[in-house]
Amino acid sequence: MFKKPLTNLKSFSPLRSSDRRRFQNEAYGAYPSVKEICTAEEGASHLMPDDLLSAKFISHIGTAGVLYKHEKKPLWISLENMPPVPTVYTMWQYPSMLPKLYTWGPVVRKLMDGADLMIPGLVLGPEGQLPDLNTGDLVAITIKGYSIPLAVGTMALPTSNITPRSGMKGKAVHIIHIYKDFLWAMGDKSEPPDLESISDDDYEEEVNEEEHEQTKDIDVIAEKTQEISMMPDTTTNAKQLTTNEIDEWLLKSVYQALVFKIKHENASSVLPLSASSFYSAYIMPCRPLTVGSEVDIKKSSWKKLQKFLKALDKSGLLKTKEQRGETMVVSINYSHPSLQDLHKYKTMESATVQAANAKETAAKQAASAVKVTDATKSKNSISNQIEIQDIFKPLGNSLQKFFEEAKHDKDGLYTIPQVRQAMLDYIKIHDSVDPQNQKMINIDPVLCDAILTKQEYNLVNKLTRDQILHRICQKMQPFHSLKLPGKDAVLKKGPCKPIEVVQEVRQGRKTITKVTGVEGFGLDVEELCKELTRLCASSATYNPIHGVSPKNPLHEIMVQGPQIKNITHFVISKGVPARFIDTEDKTAKKGKGKK
Known part of the structure; x- marks a missing residue:
């Protein structure tokens, strides 16, 4: 509820004595253990100080309530149809006022990001069982082995319906307020008592059987990485490779593919990549030339590609994601220790490339005249391309x-x-x-x-x-940076604005196509109109756009008829990259949208 700042917070004002006593009685009724502590001490009213201030608020999700604070520290929240809700500052003073649910450090960090507590994140506390709570009951949340509450929320379902670590899914607690959210930041930002860190250590010890297997795979990768660094780059093919050697060469092929084939600077354009494409187009070609024919995922200890990629993901080397039932490689961690100080070796692909190059050289010598013509055409095509960076x-x-x-x-x-x-x-x-x-x-x-x-x-x-x-x-x-054919690159302020091609109806039933923004790519408006007239076999005229600086005049080209396709292909032939052409068909029926 307090992941983001409050959208509306009224001014704080002192509570009347009668309102303060009534609110204190509500709190005592909801938390008997606090009443025993307070009434046993002198000055029982200290639970609700005499100078307690209140202010109405509306959270970013639209929930209305009243906030109570004392000495710039929020102490209580009042929400509709709920008993007084303590903040973490109040719960740190009375740690046992609410029943507790326990979870892991990594889960608490997720809660701080605005998530609710899910059933798989629960763990049994010192009592060995969950407290008896019903749907909607207030509950405190903390880390296993730590008794001070870090969050407060309401139960999403009765605890009698929850069995921790059983594979059950779904929400367990709706989080209201947590340490380090914006409500906590409104106070003095003090830390929980005796909390050294939100550690992952206990969590790592309690992983399930599947996670144990994944951890074992990570250890295997780490061990094999160390062994790979000590291996020579060539291995005799006289004997058949063992499973351990296949694992080592498979990992080395992955590292070779990531560093020398995909490359760090090209990764953003290559990814995301399907698992099958990653294996066939990158890992397999990067197998070592001497023993590559023996290296295969089916002969490795992983057996299956999915399990192998999952182990690589767990080791932090790359990140995978399930999309429409298929595993995709979405990112690569080039700072991973396994990718540092690698050296190239002769791969299966290099031998294929050498053979292809020899064949291509022979073909060039046999048909030199044709190749020269094709090369000239290719060169002209490349030289016509406008480069934008x-x-x-x-x-x-x-x-x-x-x-x-x-x-x-x-x-x-x-x-x-x-x-x-x-x-x-x-x-x-x-x-x-x-x-x-x-x-x-x-x-x-x-x-x-x-x-x-x-x-x-x-x-x-x-x-x-x-x-x-x-x-x-x-x-x-x-x-x-804009580099026109045959000219030096020119640096311009701001991002590159695309050419806009809009098709619309005018004067009742007359369709026209408008083009704007061609000047930004060094194209001459008058020449374009002449060529478009011939290409589209219709009238093409241009007019200045009003309100534009005379120093940099812009024009709107108007072509008769529905010409989006012809104009788009024509502008691309002039060297404009397709990603800098925006088209919109306003004559299309509803639901079809842009072409």
């Missing part, structure tokens, strides 16, 4: 400081791969990788100032590399 420049002191800390020029111009390299250099210099999860990067003060919003300062502690890269590029000033 996104460029970024650090903007603002916080982002410039980030590039300085990464040992890069704070005033330089960067392509996306160069920004990524600067980010990786920064992570390496400052050792920012989360030791418990290699995929996550700890957000230090420099990164916090550079990429986080003010509302995220106290909530976001870790991000993935891709998330950090995306945020950095969003904060940078955009430029684009």
Whole structure:
């Protein structure tokens, strides 16, 4: 409920004595153990201090309630049809006021991100059983082995219907408030008593049988990686390989494929990749030339490709995802230790390429005249292509400081791969990788100032590399490099604006096609109109667009008839990349949308 700031919070005002006593009695009725503690001490009213303040609020999800605070620290929440709900600050003072459910450290971090507590995340506490709770009852949540509550929520179903670690799925608790959310940030931001860290250690010890097998696979990969580094690059093929040797060469083929075939700078354009394509097009060609014919997933200890990729995913080397029933490789961790300091070896693909090159050379010698003609055509086609590249420049002191800390020029111009390299250099210099999860990067003060919003300062502690890269590029000033055929590249401010081709009806039933934005690609409007007249066999005229600076005049080309397809192919033939052409057919029937 408090994952994001409150959308509407009224001004705090002091409670009348009668309202304060009534609210205190409600709390005592809901929490008898607190009443015993308070009434046994002098000054029983300290549960609800005399100067308690209240204010109405509406959360970001539309829930209305009343917030009670004392000395700038929120103590209670009042929600409709519920007893007074304590905040973590109150529960830390009275740890036993609510029954507790226990979970793992990694699950708590998920709850901090706004998730509800799921049944698979529950674990039995010291009593060996769950407390007796019904749907809607308030419950505190904490980590196994730690008695101080870290969150409060309501039961999604009775505990009598829950059996932890049984494979049951679904929500167990709807989270209301948790340590480190925006309600906690409204207070003094103190830490839970005696909490050293939210550790994963116990969680790792309690994995189920399937996770044990996966962990065993990871250990096998780690052991084999060390053995691979000691193996020679060639092996005699006199004897048949053992299963252990096949495993080693299969892993080495994966590393070779990732580093030298897919390559770091090309990964974003290659991925996502289906498991079968990854195996056949990348792993198999990168098998060693001397023993490659013996290396096969079916002969390995993994037997199946799915299990092999799952082990690679668990080891942190790459990330897979199920899409429409098929396993996809979606990202590669090029900072993984297994991909460092690799050396090329002769692969099965290299032998095939050499044979193909020899065959191609013979074919060229046999038909040199035809090849020269084809080469000329190919060269003309390439030279006609307009090259566009996104460029970024650090903007603002916080982002410039980030590039300085990464040992890069704070005033330089960067392509996306160069920004990524600067980010990786920064992570390496400052050792920012989360030791418990290699995929996550700890957000230090420099990164916090550079990429986080003010509302995220106290909530976001870790991000993935891709998330950090995306945020950095969003904060940078955009430029684009435009290289026309036969000319030097020109740097222009802002992102490249696409050519817009719109087909619509005018004057009742007359269809026309409008084209705008061709000037940004160095195309002459008058010449285009002449060529479009011949191509479309219809009238093509142009008029200036009103409200545009006279120094950089823009025009709208108008072609008679439905000509989206002809114009699109024509503009592509002029060298404009297809991704910079936006088309819209306003004459299409509802539901068809863009062409």
